[in-house]
Amino acid sequence: MSELWIATLGASAICYLLKILGYSLPQSTLNNPRIQRVNTFIPIVLLSALVAVQTLTIDSQVIVDHRLAGVAVAAIALKMRASFPLMMILAALTSALIYNFI
């Protein structure tokens, strides 16, 4: 099995397990405020790290290129309350223009 299939099926299986676990565990687990708080921050740190790594790295090097301009435009679009698809299109357009013409 290719690495991509392992990632696809492995992540799907574990994420489904987490979903079904929620319906099987006692509700008292949820009442622990510490678990609640840590869980609020998990998506924040992982998604922020993904933004940084996908924007500024290639392999194991930190590199500034056309992608940063695209993501900067996305941030401005989000600040101006643009919709999700519009924000992505503006980011792609900015990055593509710089990549192709500069």
Place this chain on the structure above:
Amino acid sequence: MGQNSCVSFERRTVLRDSLSVAIPVGSYGAAFGAAAVAGGFSVLQACALSLLLFSGASQFAVVGVMAGGGTPLSSIATGALLGIRNGLYGMRMAPILKLTGIQRFFGAQITIDESTGVALSQENRGEAAMRYGFFATGIGVFVFWNLFTFIGALGANSIGDPSSWGLDAAVPAAFLGLVWPRLVNTKARLAALLSVLLALSLTPFLGAGLPIIATVFIALVIGWK
């Protein structure tokens, strides 16, 4: 009669709430499909992720880590960490939905941000409205998300170099769009900033994907007290 029309009116209102979430969110599936193919996944693998994993942030993470040269293990771990919250949503929804048998297996799969969010927003309309909102939103997002994943994956499959179409910037922009609404206070913004710095400074030293997982440490420290 009066009672009935009241109930059906309420259903229509809940259905409208559900679809107004399900259709736009589902259409982002196109972005996922395109990102997956740009990251080296096949159209079939992109569609499999949307059908079987069905949780946007985890799906983008699995694709992002693999595209960045990570191992399947770090890709699965990142996807799973982002999937923990669905388990917590399940705990919240279980006493409301009271699912049994096969219903539970299906209900679990559509337990995501949007279905839980719409269900909880119907609290003042009663538990029946919450259940209806949960299923209408969950099924709606599932149908549209999978449909648009296929369209986006096909579209990206027919173009050449992803960079010349800006797809390499659109993927981090998608992550930015996912994290943006969560940056509601100083603590959240601090967590985001620290994890950007930590991930970038670890990048030269750790294998791809691991600097991302390492930022969970920040969530533990900030969330602990």
